[in-house]
Amino acid sequence: MKRGSFGLGYALRLGASRIAYETRVYFRQGDTIFFTFLFPVVLLGIFSVAFQGMGNVGAGPDGSGGISQAAYYLPGMISAGILLSGVQNLGVDIAVERGDGTLKRLGGTPLPVLSYFIGKMGQVLVTSAAQILILLLLARFAFGVELPTTAEAWLTFAWIYLLGIVTSAILGIAISRLPRSGKSATAVVIPPLLVLQFISGVYLPFNNLPDWLQTVASVFPLKWIAQGMRAVFLPETFESAEAGGSWNLAGVAIALGIWLVAGLVVSRLTFRWIRKDG
Template identity: 80%
Template sequence: MSTLTTTSVTTATSPDGTRFGAVRAVRLGLRRVGYETKIYFRAGDTVFFTFLFPVVLLGIFSVAFDGLGNVGTNPDGSGGISQAAYYLPGMIAAGILLSGVQNLGVDIAMERGDGTLKRLAGTPLPVISYFIGKMGQVLVTSLAQVILLMLLARVAFGVALPTEPEKWFTFVWVYFLSIFTAAVLGIAISRLPRSGKSASAVIIPPLLVLQFISGVYLNFALLPEWLQNIASIFPLKWIAQGMRAALLPDSFAAAEAGGTWNLPGVAIALGIWLVVGLVVCRVTFRWIRKDS
């Protein structure tokens, strides 16, 4: 049985052969990015519930809550930001969670259940190429989703995006750290469902709960302290906080736990989850289940 710890990406033992094998594995993985992306967009339910879902919610929340006025207005009624601007960071964070954790968690579990991974085990495809294809697909579709969310916010609702370079620097590093962490965790939790048919039922409900307690749909500061503490264990709370730091005015930092954006805490929390996910993937991933 092929495992992440035993599968080699090379067929030669010489340094040149090893280098050639690694290049070949990367080339195969990059080819699979296109294949995986095509398969992704051909699945209508996947496209809606992972790609379009945050976009639809941003539109609904922006319209439904527009009558409440701006968020964070001054006592004299001036200032503040629109509802669309306020919900944009949360929708981007939710999209990262759905694109990485939910998408890969369900997809790989279904491929294990329907025999796709077993068939791949009988081919020369290295495991690393398979992972490059999956993670590349997540990156491509997630970037497209972020662009679509920002276009909707800017064009349809007039949201003013940040102009400060440091804000965009924060956005870039938070985004890439978040999407790779989410993708790795998606691969890791794909082992939880006992079958492909149960994958959605096992993975989606806990992720939906996380979205409600992590400051995506609800103001995090309004949640009970014990619920905030639970949410702080998981990565989505930190992804949403990092996105707020990048896209909201600095005055909104006062509403965060501790009264600051705490970007070092965001980096540390996501880094820990990335390492945990990598360890779990390395220890548990197999083309097929032991009990299959």
């Protein structure tokens, strides 16, 4: 049959089947599992143990109050996991598939582009949700972190997570055009994302950064994802430490929405089954 002769229902069914395929392939790659899936989990464990001797974060002058190091780093690790699962995972994966000819071969089959992306997006949602579940279980049962108990907090978590992971995945598709070969994909994609993690309030307190660096970080989505997650998991007493003294969840939604639209436009304009220069 000719490409495009299948209906939307067929594309959706095929896309759903590709979610399982893409997820299996994902978990067969050892380097991907460690540097994308387990990396935030490992870092949460390391930071929680290494810094516990420093006492609670936000404690009073007498050392009382505050929250544990594990509780403080949990929202940052969740945010980093969202970035890695979406941007790094798809940015590298699609670039490799373009470089090794996978996209060219798929381009010669009746596979709809929609089905391909449903598979990729579904894999990101499945693996990122599993990653966050592990982070929450580790924080709760290994380090005694008190998780939110209100429906409002979990609803806030749900929309920030969904908006953040979809935006990250779309941006991953968009930047997959940057590497000129599959071999250079990790070198092109990973370093900028590592820098973003350091300047976006994931590993370092955001309010401790110079004002100009805070301004730079505020341009990118990770800062807003991390800020939203802090609003969910940190006590209200930490709100005053945010830029402007507020969680600014409206700003989180607007910033991520802008990046989502920008990523969709770039992906639509640049994605090809076969490179024009290849």
